[in-house]
Amino acid sequence: MHEAALVELATRPYDAISVETIARRAGVHRATLYRRWSTVEGVVAAALGEAAQDRIPVPDEGSLEADLVALAGALARTLSDPLGLGVMRVMVLGGRGPGPLYALGQQFWRGRVEGMSVIVRRAVDRSELPVRTDARVLLGALAAPICYQALVVGRDPDAGDALLAARATIVAAQAGLFAEHGPAASSEQRERELQNTPEPG
Amino acid sequence: MHEAALVELATRPYDAISVETIARRAGVHRATLYRRWSTVEGVVAAALGEAAQDRIPVPDEGSLEADLVALAGALARTLSDPLGLGVMRVMVLGGRGPGPLYALGQQFWRGRVEGMSVIVRRAVDRSELPVRTDARVLLGALAAPICYQALVVGRDPDAGDALLAARATIVAAQAGLFAEHGPAASSEQRERELQNTPEPG
Numbered sequence: 342m343h344e345a346a347l348v349e350l351a352t353r354p355y356d357a358i359s360v361e362t363i364a365r366r367a368g369v370h371r372a373t374l375y376r377r378w379s380t381v382e383g384v385v386a387a388a389l390g391e392a393a394q395d396r397i398p399v400p401d402e403g404s405l406e407a408d409l410v411a412l413a414g415a416l417a418r419t420l421s422d423p424l425g426l427g428v429m430r431v432m433v434l435g436g437r438g439p440g441p442l443y444a445l446g447q448q449f450w451r452g453r454v455e456g457m458s459v460i461v462r463r464a465v466d467r468s469e470l471p472v473r474t475d476a477r478v479l480l481g482a483l484a485a486p487i488c489y490q491a492l493v494v495g496r497d498p499d500a501g502d503a504l505l506a507a508r509a510t511i512v513a514a515q516a517g518l519f520a521e522h523g524p525a526a527s528s529e530q531r532e533r534e535l536q537n538t539p540e541p542g
Numbered sequence: 543m544h545e546a547a548l549v550e551l552a553t554r555p556y557d558a559i560s561v562e563t564i565a566r567r568a569g570v571h572r573a574t575l576y577r578r579w580s581t582v583e584g585v586v587a588a589a590l591g592e593a594a595q596d597r598i599p600v601p602d603e604g605s606l607e608a609d610l611v612a613l614a615g616a617l618a619r620t621l622s623d624p625l626g627l628g629v630m631r632v633m634v635l636g637g638r639g640p641g642p643l644y645a646l647g648q649q650f651w652r653g654r655v656e657g658m659s660v661i662v663r664r665a666v667d668r669s670e671l672p673v674r675t676d677a678r679v680l681l682g683a684l685a686a687p688i689c690y691q692a693l694v695v696g697r698d699p700d701a702g703d704a705l706l707a708a709r710a711t712i713v714a715a716q717a718g719l720f721a722e723h724g725p726a727a728s729s730e731q732r733e734r735e736l737q738n739t740p741e742p743g
Contacts, residue, residue, distance in 0.1 A: 429694070446696055482710060485690035486683060493630070493689050494682065495647060505719060509683060512717045513710035 342367045342374065343388035344424065350385060351427030360384065382445060389449050399456055405464035406507055412457065413483055413503035420491035420498055429492060454480055470514050475521040482519065483510045543568045543575065544589035545625060551586060552628030561585065583646065590650050600657055606665035607708055613658065614684055614704035621692035621699055630693060655681055671715050676722040683720065684711045 345367035349358050358381055364371040378384045397419060400411035419425035458476030465472055470479075486506045490498040513519060546568030550559050559582055565572040579585045598620060601612035620626035659677035666673055671680075687707045691699040714720060 450695065478706075481690060481695065482687060484694070485686040488694050489682060489686035489689050492693060493685070494651065505679075508717075508719050509710070509714035512713050512719070516709075516713045518706060518709050518713070 342369065342384075343391050346384045346388040347424055347427050350388075351424075351430060386445050386448070389445065390452070397453075399459060401460075401463070405460070405467070405469040406511060408460045408464070409483055409507035409510060410504055412460065412480075413487055413506045414500055416484055416487045417491075417498035417500070417503045420487060426491060429488065471517050471520060473521040474514055475519050478519040478521075479510060479514050482513060483507065543570065543585075544592055547585045547589040548625055548628050551589075552631055587646050587649075590646065591653070598654075600660060602661075602664075606661070606668070606670040607712060609661045609665070610684055610708035610711060611705055613661065613681075614688055614707045615701055617685060617688045618692075618699035618701070618704045621688060627692060630689065672718050672721060674722040675715055676720050679720040679722075680711060680715050683714060684708065 342363070346363045349363050349366055353362070360374050360378065360381060361371050363381070363384055364374045367374075374384065378387065397412070397415040400408045400415075402408050402411055420429055454477050457480055461470065461474055461476035461479055464470045465474060483506050486509070487498045487502060490496055490502055543564070547564045550564050550567055554563070561575050561579065561582060562572050564582070564585055565575045568575075575585065579588065598613070598616040601609045601616075603609050603612055621630055655678050658681055662671065662675055662677035662680055665671045666675060684707055687710070688699045688703060691697055691703055
């Protein structure tokens with residue numbers, strides 16, 4: 342059923358999807374779906390959440406590099422798969438508010454980042470990263486080149502891409518580029534602070 | 543007319559677009575369009591090419607950091623604009639072959655990377671980067687976090703994001719992570735070579 346919802350999302354405009362069309366694709370009676378979900382958003386949220394959690398568990402390999410390689414590798418495999426790529430495209434298409442997919446996407450990413458930020462906390466505890474490293478920024482830096490490859494370049498990301506993403510993320514984090522900023526810090530403040538960072542290398 | 547083609551691309555499935563629908567949206571007679579382009583691919587290629595060249599010229603600011611900040615900033619501004627974001631979404635949706643948009647996307651990116659790679663050559667000449675730095679990999683690393691922010695996170699990338707992308711790209715490049723590999727190098731070879739790179743930081 343989740344797979345049917347994701348396939349629907351990947352192949353139809355969002356406003357043409359209903360609980361009925363998902364049920365039809367899944368080959369089940371719509372009453373079966375309505376028993377659990379009354380809205381398309383409900384089905385989609387469940388499908389996205391389960392797809393991500395099933396495919397990408399939180400790694401705990403004993404070092405920051407091993408954890409980030411494992412995480413980037415899992416993302417690369419997910420985006421090399423038509424279904425995983427379909428989910429990501431849904432995020433891309435629905436990624437601007439306002440709209441039901443926007444809220445879903447925001448909720449989805451917040452949940453994933455919270456789950457994965459333990460990787461950064463462990464690395465800080467092992468003195469592999471500066472204390473104030475922002476987990477959200479670091480995880481975004483890791484995911485970005487994998488997503489870029491799959492979505493923009495249009496080539497399946499592989500293990501070499503995952504390793505490169507992990508390495509590049511680590512050198513930038515160790516240079517202090519992903520330092521945490523309070524929620525009130527504006528992008529202008531952030532820019533000024535970055536300007537004052539000593540030249541790396 | 544270009545704008546009409548891009549808006550069509552951003553809002554309709556590709557196979558529902560014709561020279562007629564583009565003409566209708568642009569408010570011109572289809573004969574006007576047919577005089578220059580006989581196919582949808584022709585109009586789209588022209589629109590994509592012009593949109594990119596108009597918006598993002600090759601910077602020459604005297605230093606690698608200034609060039610990369612200018613380039614990332616221009617990309618951030620482009621993707622903060624509905625039309626620029628529409629173009630990028632077209633690449634995302636058409637980014638998998640085979641299909642007319644795949645070939646267009648590939649041609650488009652190859653052209654852009656070739657045009658921008660002079661930035662990397664100049665930086666190598668100024669001894670700001672290792673000699674064998676791969677311009678394609680470096681430019682991808684710069685663009686990735688900006689595209690990720692706009693497409694996946696769903697938030698307008700700003701000047702702070704551009705500066706961070708430039709800084710992170712430079713530390714990774716200076717650590718030798720974007721070293722060039724012959725076209726015959728497999729991803730396994732690349733992975734082995736990366737494994738042999740001394741631990742950065």
